[in-house]
Amino acid sequence: MHRLYENGDISVFWDSDKCRHAKECVNGCPEAFNIMRKPWIDISKAPTAKVWQAVSRCPSGALTCIYNHEVRIEYDRENLRSVAFYADKKIGECDYEENENIWIIYHTEVDERYTGKGIAKRLVYKLIQEAERSNKAIDATCSYAAKILGE
Ligand code: SF4
Secondary structure (H helix, E strand, O other), X not given: OXXXXXXXXXXXXXXXXXXXXXXXXXXXXXXXXOOOOOOOEOHHHOOHHHHHHHHHOOOOOOEEEEEOOOEEEEEEOOOOEEEEEEOOEEEEEEEEEEEOOEEEEEEEEEOHHHOOOOHHHHHHHHHHHHHHXXXXXXXXXXXXXXXXXHO
């Protein structure tokens, strides 16, 4: 399971396959990481710095985070894509096609002026999360998205 949690400052990625349940996150920031709650991660419950510190202590790499750089990511169901915006300007997108029970990501692109900020990863994670929430399998012919899926 892949999940993307965002606040105004940061994006937190969680990959359940890597989680060793060491609970460093829970001990470091129980307000944001609470296994008795659903969803168990809610980064709005704690200051960004505290969440960041807890994520950085995850020993397995299941949790990672990046700064948002004022870029927001939206899921666009109608057009089968996730989209990145800086202010109201579209600066990237990740596209998929839908075949019965599987979504295939075939294209990920970020404006070259905004590369190196983790935007492509956020775009891909957004689609993985939406697919999982819709009970769809997900795969990729896009090499970047395939790399994220295979990590
Ligand atoms: S610190 Fe990392 S490995 Fe440990 S429970 Fe949290 S996410 Fe899982």
